[in-house]
Amino acid sequence: MKKTNKGIKCNYCGEVFGKVGIKRHLEKCKIREEKNQPGEEVYYWIQVQGYYQKEYCMYLDVSANASLKDLDQFLRDKWLECCGHLSMFKIDGEVYDSDPDPDAMFGSNKSMKVKLKDVLYEGLEFIHEYDFGSTTVLKLKVLSKRTGVKRKEKVVLMARNLPPAFACVECGRPATQLCSCCIYEEYAFYCDECGEEHECGEDMMLPVVNSPRMGVCGYCGEED
Numbered sequence: 001m002k003k004t005n006k007g008i009k010c011n012y013c014g015e016v017f018g019k020v021g022i023k024r025h026l027e028k029c030k031i032r033e034e035k036n037q038p039g040e041e042v043y044y045w046i047q048v049q050g051y052y053q054k055e056y057c058m059y060l061d062v063s064a065n066a067s068l069k070d071l072d073q074f075l076r077d078k079w080l081e082c083c084g085h086l087s088m089f090k091i092d093g094e095v096y097d098s099d100p101d102p103d104a105m106f107g108s109n110k111s112m113k114v115k116l117k118d119v120l121y122e123g124l125e126f127i128h129e130y131d132f133g134s135t136t137v138l139k140l141k142v143l144s145k146r147t148g149v150k151r152k153e154k155v156v157l158m159a160r161n162l163p164p165a166f167a168c169v170e171c172g173r174p175a176t177q178l179c180s181c182c183i184y185e186e187y188a189f190y191c192d193e194c195g196e197e198h199e200c201g202e203d204m205m206l207p208v209v210n211s212p213r214m215g216v217c218g219y220c221g222e223e224d
Contacts, residue, residue: 005055006162019057022159023047023143026059032158039149041065044120044142045158048075050212051127051137059159064117064145066154068096072112074155075128075138079211082219085131091119092126121145136213163210170194177205183215 007016012031017024026032026045042064049057058078062071068089076087088109089096096119097109120126122145128138166175168191175189181204182188190198195205208214209221 003167004165006164008057008059008159008161010159011157016162022059026158036061037149039147041148041150042117043146043148044116044122045144045146046071047141047143048128049139051139053212055161055164056210056212057161058157059143061156061158062116063151063154064115064120066116068112068114068116068119069098070154071116072098072128076130078157078222079138080130080136080213080219081222082213082217083131085133085217087128087130090127090129091124094119130213131217134216136216138212161210163208166208168194170197175208177207178215179204180206180215 007018008022009016010022010025010029010032012029012035015025044062044064046060046062047057048060056079060071060074072087072089080087087098089112095109096112096114098112100109100111120142122142124142126140128140130136130138166178166189167173168175169187169189171191171194173191173194176192177190177195179188179190179195179198179200181200189208190205196202198205206215206218207220209219211219211221213219
C-alpha cells in the first residue's frame with residue numbers, strides 16, 4: 001500500500017514521536033505539567049488505537065468520574081460517528097451497551113452510565129465497538145492512574161497520530177478520497193482529478209480522513 005505514516009503529535013507542545021517515545025514524552029512534557037497542576041482529582045491515561053489499523057492512535061487523559069458514556073461520545077466525535085449506530089464496551093467479560101434492552105430474553109447488557117472509576121484500573125485492556133453491521137473495533141489500554149487539579153473537561157486529547165499520507169493509485173499525487181466499493185479488494189485511493197474518472201462513480205467516494213473508520217459506511221471525518 002502506498003501509505004506513509006508520520007508519527008504521533010503531542011497536543012501540548014507540538015513535537016512528534018513514535019509510539020514508544022510519545023509515552024515517555026507525555027510523562028515529562030513541560031507544557032503538559034504547567035497545565036496540569038497538583039490536586040486530588042483522579043485521572044486515567046488511556047491509549048486508544050484501531051484494533052486492526054494500529055497506526056491510528058490517541059492518548060487520552062480522562063477523569064475517573066467520567067462515565068463510559070462520556071468516553072463513548074468522545075470516541076464517536078473524534079473517530080466514529082456517521083449514522084448514529086449503536087456501540088458497546090467489552091470490559092473484563094462484561095458488555096456495556098449504548099442502548100441496553102431491559103426486556104432482552106437472555107438478560108440485558110449493562111449501561112454505559114457507569115463511572116470509569118468503578119470499572120477501570122491500571123493495566124486494563126478493553127474493547128470498544130461501533131456499528132454492529134460494518135463494525136469499527138478499537139483497543140483501549142489504561143496506561144496509568146494519576147491525580148491532578150479538578151477541571152471542566154472530562155476527556156482531554158493529549159496526543160494523536162498525524163494523518164497518514166496516501167498516494168493516488170493512478171498518478172501518485174496525494175490522495176484525497178477513496179472508493180468505498182473497491183477498498184476491500186484493492187488499493188483504491190485517488191486524488192480529486194483521478195477520482196472523477198473512477199468507474200464506480202462519485203457516490204462511492206469518501207474522503208481520506210484520520211480515523212480507523214475511514215472508508216466505512218458514510219463516515220466523512222470528525223465535525224469541526
